[in-house]
Amino acid sequence: QSALTQPASVSGSPGQSITISCTGTSSDVGSYNLVSWYQQHPGKAPKLMIYEGSKRPSGVSNRFSGSKSGNTASLTISGLQAEDEADYYCCSYAGSSTPVVFGGGTKLTVL
Amino acid sequence: QVQLVQSGAEVKKPGASVKVSCKASGYTFTSYYMHWVRQAPGQGLEWMGIINPSGGSTSYAQKFQGRVTMTRDTSTSTVYMELSSLRSEDTAVYYCARSVDSSSSDYWGQGTLVTVSS
Numbered sequence: 001q002s003a004l005t006q007p008a009s010v011s012g013s014p015g016q017s018i019t020i021s022c023t024g025t026s027s028d029v030g031s032y033n034l035v036s037w038y039q040q041h042p043g044k045a046p047k048l049m050i051y052e053g054s055k056r057p058s059g060v061s062n063r064f065s066g067s068k069s070g071n072t073a074s075l076t077i078s079g080l081q082a083e084d085e086a087d088y089y090c091c092s093y094a095g096s097s098t099p100v101v102f103g104g105g106t107k108l109t110v111l
Numbered sequence: 112q113v114q115l116v117q118s119g120a121e122v123k124k125p126g127a128s129v130k131v132s133c134k135a136s137g138y139t140f141t142s143y144y145m146h147w148v149r150q151a152p153g154q155g156l157e158w159m160g161i162i163n164p165s166g167g168s169t170s171y172a173q174k175f176q177g178r179v180t181m182t183r184d185t186s187t188s189t190v191y192m193e194l195s196s197l198r199s200e201d202t203a204v205y206y207c208a209r210s211v212d213s214s215s216s217d218y219w220g221q222g223t224l225v226t227v228s229s
Contacts, residue, residue, distance in 0.1 A: 051217075091215060099161065102157065
């Protein structure tokens, strides 16, 4: 069982917006503004899409945005495109004893 | 440009150890911590630990305490992850990843498949 809870799958049509949730606890997501999101295509290494809750690395489309409310972080993808179909993982800092925890991953299908 | 190049695939027997390397280039090696993350076939990402290449300090996930050792060689800008007492459940792709902040990583190695089989 993963430390952070994500839906197993989400889907949307091209052009639509989708949101992937990531629920943690007051010991991780709720305590730190250090949630990140990764995109992973089959057979590839993960790619950082969002860090520190809502910041986008250089080169990442502004269609990707991150937010947080309480113990739940969210990744929103607007204007869905076929190439967005991938697995998405959230990640959070969780304190000095176990610094990093991941979510179980969400498979995004673009219909 | 930043590159993390990992060593090649390994096949090990249960009970053995494996040592995976990750050679960094394109940036100041000692300025960024390095994470190790693994992914079992068809499964999610699992954080294993982190090393500070500057001083060599480490922090490991509780699950791997006593079985994992992360080291670095500043002369070659290489970090290493050694996992001992291997079992079939350790079959996975192992990634090194450069740390941006306390938990996120902006550059990842290509991954090293470690297969544990008798």
